[in-house]
Amino acid sequence: MGVRIGVPRGMYFYKFYPFTRRFLTELGAEVVPSPPTNKEILDLGSRYCIDDACLPVKVYHGHAEYLKDKVDYMLIPRLTSISPREYICPKFGGLPEMVKYSIDKLPKLIDVEINMYKTRRNLINSLLKAGSMLTKNPYRIKRAADKAAKEQIMYNNDLLKGDLPCKYIDNADVQRCNTGPLVGIAAHPYLLYDNFINMNLLEKLSSRGIKFFVPEMVEKSVIEEKCKIFEKRMFWSSSKELIGSALYMMENDKIDGIMMLTSFGCGIDSLSIELIQRLGRRKYNKPFMVMTLDEHTGDANFNTRLEAFLDLIDRRQAN
Amino acid sequence: MRLTYPHMGEAYIAVKALFDDLGIESIIPPYSTENTLRIGVKECPEGICLPFKIMLGNYVKSIEDGADTIVITGSCGPCRFGYYGPLQKLILEDMGYNVDMIILDPLKEGIGKFINNIRRLSNGAGFKAYKVFMDAYRVCEKIDELNQVQYFVRPRTKDKARVNSIMHEFKSKVLSAKGSKEISDLIDTTKNQLLALDIDMDMNPIKIGIIGEIYTIIDPFSNLNAEERLGDMGAEVHRSMTVKDWAENNLVKPLRRQKPYELEIKLSKPYLPVLIGGHTQQCLGHAVNYALSGYDGLVQIYPMGCMPEIVSRSILPQIEKDYDIPILYLIVDEQTGEAGYQTRLEAFYDYVQTRKKKRS
Numbered sequence: 001m002g003v004r005i006g007v008p009r010g011m012y013f014y015k016f017y018p019f020t021r022r023f024l025t026e027l028g029a030e031v032v033p034s035p036p037t038n039k040e041i042l043d044l045g046s047r048y049c050i051d052d053a054c055l056p057v058k059v060y061h062g063h064a065e066y067l068k069d070k071v072d073y074m075l076i077p078r079l080t081s082i083s084p085r086e087y088i089c090p091k092f093g094g095l096p097e098m099v100k101y102s103i104d105k106l107p108k109l110i111d112v113e114i115n116m117y118k119t120r121r122n123l124i125n126s127l128l129k130a131g132s133m134l135t136k137n138p139y140r141i142k143r144a145a146d147k148a149a150k151e152q153i154m155y156n157n158d159l160l161k162g163d164l165p166c167k168y169i170d171n172a173d174v175q176r177c178n179t180g181p182l183v184g185i186a187a188h189p190y191l192l193y194d195n196f197i198n199m200n201l202l203e204k205l206s207s208r209g210i211k212f213f214v215p216e217m218v219e220k221s222v223i224e225e226k227c228k229i230f231e232k233r234m235f236w237s238s239s240k241e242l243i244g245s246a247l248y249m250m251e252n253d254k255i256d257g258i259m260m261l262t263s264f265g266c267g268i269d270s271l272s273i274e275l276i277q278r279l280g281r282r283k284y285n286k287p288f289m290v291m292t293l294d295e296h297t298g299d300a301n302f303n304t305r306l307e308a309f310l311d312l313i314d315r316r317q318a319n
Numbered sequence: 320m321r322l323t324y325p326h327m328g329e330a331y332i333a334v335k336a337l338f339d340d341l342g343i344e345s346i347i348p349p350y351s352t353e354n355t356l357r358i359g360v361k362e363c364p365e366g367i368c369l370p371f372k373i374m375l376g377n378y379v380k381s382i383e384d385g386a387d388t389i390v391i392t393g394s395c396g397p398c399r400f401g402y403y404g405p406l407q408k409l410i411l412e413d414m415g416y417n418v419d420m421i422i423l424d425p426l427k428e429g430i431g432k433f434i435n436n437i438r439r440l441s442n443g444a445g446f447k448a449y450k451v452f453m454d455a456y457r458v459c460e461k462i463d464e465l466n467q468v469q470y471f472v473r474p475r476t477k478d479k480a481r482v483n484s485i486m487h488e489f490k491s492k493v494l495s496a497k498g499s500k501e502i503s504d505l506i507d508t509t510k511n512q513l514l515a516l517d518i519d520m521d522m523n524p525i526k527i528g529i530i531g532e533i534y535t536i537i538d539p540f541s542n543l544n545a546e547e548r549l550g551d552m553g554a555e556v557h558r559s560m561t562v563k564d565w566a567e568n569n570l571v572k573p574l575r576r577q578k579p580y581e582l583e584i585k586l587s588k589p590y591l592p593v594l595i596g597g598h599t600q601q602c603l604g605h606a607v608n609y610a611l612s613g614y615d616g617l618v619q620i621y622p623m624g625c626m627p628e629i630v631s632r633s634i635l636p637q638i639e640k641d642y643d644i645p646i647l648y649l650i651v652d653e654q655t656g657e658a659g660y661q662t663r664l665e666a667f668y669d670y671v672q673t674r675k676k677k678r679s
Contacts, residue, residue: 050633052623052650080593087397093595094630101637113593232405232422235395262366267399267626270366271406278409 002028003134005110006071009034010060011092012079014165014193019152020075023127026144027134032071034063036170037196041066046295048102055263055294056190057091057098059197064099068106073133075110077126081117086237089268159216164202165193174202180209181313184249186242186276187215187261188269197293198261199302208310213255215245222248229279239272246276250284257287257313264294287312320344322440323386325374326351328537329462330562336499337455341442346386347494348377351540355380360653362410368399369541369622369652370534375407382416390440393424397596398627426573454499456571459563461506465489468513470557473550474524476516483547485512524555525616525671528609530602532621532628533560535651542620542651543660549618552668557614559605560598582608590634597627603634610642616671617644618664623652645671 005024007013017033024031034041037059045062067074076099079092091098096111112130116122124145131141155168167173183205191198192214205212223244227234234240242260249255260276262269273290280288289309291302322345324334331347338345349355355376363372378389394401404422411418421440426433441448473482489509496502527549535541536558549556568579583604590603606617619635621628632648639646647667649660 050629053629053633078593080595085395087596090397090596090599090626090630093397093593094591094599094627094634097591098630098633101634115593230405232393232402232424233395233428235401236397265366265624267366267368267624270364270368270624271399271402274364274367275406275409278413 002030003073004030004032004071006067006074006107007031007033008060008063008067008074008076009036009194010063011056011095011190012088014169014189016152017165017169018155019148022151023131023144023148024075024134026147027131027140029073029134032067033169034067037062037194039196042196042295049098050102052265053098054091054265054267055197056188056266057095058295059190059194060095061099061102064106065103068103071107073108073110074106077130078111078113078115080113080115081237082114083237084116084118084120085233086235086240087117088236088238156216160219162217164214165189166195175206177206177209177211180211181256181317182211182213182254183310183313184213184246184252184255184258185215185261186246186249186258188238188242188266189216191261191263191293197263199297199299201261201306204303204306210310213249215241218245218248230275236268236272239268242269242272243276247279250276250280250286255286256317257309258289259309260288260290262290262292264292287316320388321346321386322388322390323348323378323381323384324390325377326538326540327370327534328539328562329466330537332462332493332502333455333459333562333566335493336458336502337451339498340451340454341440341444341448343440343442346381346384348381348384350490351377351538356653362414366624368625370538371399371403371407372653373538373541374403375410378407378411378418379414379416382411382418386418388419388421390421390423393422393428395424395428425569451499452570456563456566458499458502458506459561459566461503463561463563465506465510465513466558466561468510470546470550470555472513472516472518473547474553474555475518475520475522477519478516479551481516482513485509524553525668525675526614527554527556527668527671528605528614528617529556529558529620530605530609530617531559531619531631531649532602532625533565533598535620535622536560537562541622542649543655543657545618545620545649545664548661548664549668552665554668554671557609559609560601580604586611590637591630595627595630597625599627599631602628602631603638606635606638606644606646607642610638610644614644615675616667617646618649618667619646620649620651623650645674 007020021031041062042059044065045058048065049058049061076096078096079088081087096109110130110133112126114123114126127145128138128141135141158168164174185192202212223241226244226247227240246258249258260273262273287309291305322338322343326348335345335347351373356373358379359372359376363375391404393404404420408420421436423436444451476482492505493502496505529536537560546556546558572579580601583601586607587600587603591600594600609617635646
């Protein structure tokens with residue numbers, strides 16, 4: 001096997017890992033993802049990261065610290081923009097620097113910039129640059145990128161149908177339930193699919209007989225359309241997904257309640273949740289709850305709030 | 320149309336000059352106080368940054384004074400400031416205030432909309448508007464000069480109370496001055512008053528540079544008068560960003576087809592090679608610039624949860640090491656207590672001064 005490339009399991013891992021894995025494997029590298037978040041990784045993260053960063057950034061630091069001795073390279077891409085005329089969040093753009101200056105003795109970083117703000121074609125250059133660290137042959141990089149893109153499309157389609165990323169990435173599925181009420185969960189992928197940070201939310205819901213609906217199950221075109229209610233264009237892709245899917249959940253009659261997960265100190269969410277709440281309150285009348293997570297979140301109070309929310313849905317349905 | 324605009328430090332002076340010259344009636348919101356902030360905090364989402372809360376308080380106060388149109392600048396960068404306008408409008412509507420909001424987005428977001436907004440604001444002035452704008456810009460330059468004088472005089476004079484009273488007098492008189500001409504004259508008079516004080520020219524105070532998020536370093540209310548406090552202790556401060564800098568780089572330089580923020584971008588390149596939004600590059604660039612020009616310490620101020628500044632905050636320790644310059648990090652929000660803040664500034668001042676003495 002060739003070089004070992006570490007991929008920290010944080011930020012947009014659950015969004016783009018299939019692409020990354022396929023691309024790097026095709027180029028002859030061994031891809032080493034860090035294990036799912038656990039107490040040790042979270043503690044490492046809060047120790048090394050500056051204290052007022054948001055939870056996902058801290059978790060990311062933990063994963064990077066955990067991986068650093070186990071690999072030859074580490075992939076920390078700079079995701080400035082993943083779709084034209086949109087950014088994600090400044091922290092995504094500064095992530096390589098944040099990690100680099102907070103953690104000592106890192107292996108060599110692959111920190112290519114992915115910036116599709118002007119055009120999607122910039123991705124080609126970024127991939128060429130990343131690939132050239134492993135092979136000199138540009139055609140091989142192109143073939144790898146094509147295969148990776150196909151894989152990513154298949155992955156996205158599976159998610160659209162309702163599969164969860166863990167099934168695809170770790171071969172472990174959450175037992176799903178088909179009977180109870182349907183709860184929409186609007187949250188960023190790094191909170192929604194990280195079972196340690198969100199206190200096993202998905203399993204908890206399933207074990208209580210609740211079905212859930214996640215933003216990845218909403219079509220891109222629907223999200224675009226829902227975001228047109230703003231006079232000003234939405235220039236964050238992360239927030240767009242959140243607002244678009246939350247508004248879709250509000251409108252969809254099959255969904256009985258909406259729950260939002262956010263991390264303490266998330267800049268984008270502080271705006272988008274307020275927008276959703278204020279717009280939602282004007283038109284719709286659905287149970288809605290926001291759960292704020294950080295490294296001090298306790299299981300007990302999380303459960304209490306969750307139960308209260310589910311009781312509310314039950315009572316609404318009984319009436 | 321009775322216009323109003325939020326406070327940002329001394330920006331109101333230039334904006335007032337601009338609207339006065341255009342012949343538009345504008346209402347300056349009362350100076351920000353605890354009460355302003357309280358109004359904002361009550362209605363705002365808790366996680367939003369401090370400037371949002373203060374600005375909302377400003378609007379409410381102005382509306383109570385009879386304003387019906389709010390002007391703010393916009394942006395479409397990754398910083399949250401870009402969506403301030405739409406959300407603030409939504410909140411004001413929910414509070415029962417029906418006001419018009421003019422958001423001046425940058426040119427590249429649509430020329431038609433921009434020209435339309437300018438036409439609404441320029442009161443049919445046509446090309447005269449350009450001249451009026453440049454006059455207002457000159458007022459910004461004058462304010463900068465006044466601030467420079469103040470930074471120089473404050474640590475060097477014994478009569479610090481007199482400096483305060485001169486500045487207070489200026490603040491109250493400027494509200495009744497009309498147009499850029501009168502305001503410029505007033506600034507000149509104030510400057511001369513400051514220079515006429517008893518100044519100890521041989522004194523060699525420590526020099527502290529203030530870097531960080533643009534609103535919180537420009538607006539003295541939001542940073543609890545950090546400049547004044549440091550100056551009173553005996554440090555000569557310099558603030559990295561001013562209203563004039565902002566206007567120069569965002570309005571004047573694009574008009575003249577020059578590149579904005581060239582120096583800052585060049586100096587910050589080794590630490591952060593690309594633009595990630597907000598003023599991260601500027602903050603880092605200024606830090607390096609201050610270190611190279613022989614400053615003794617830096618203070619970074621930013622609102623709690625500011626996304627771009629958190630990135631600079633995690634890079635700054637490296638600059639601290641590389642250039643051997645101490646940095647104090649201050650995070651402000653509505654919970655910031657005055658006593659703790661003062662203690663930290665004092666401790667930092669003592670530390671920097673002792674350090675300087677030991678080295679000389």
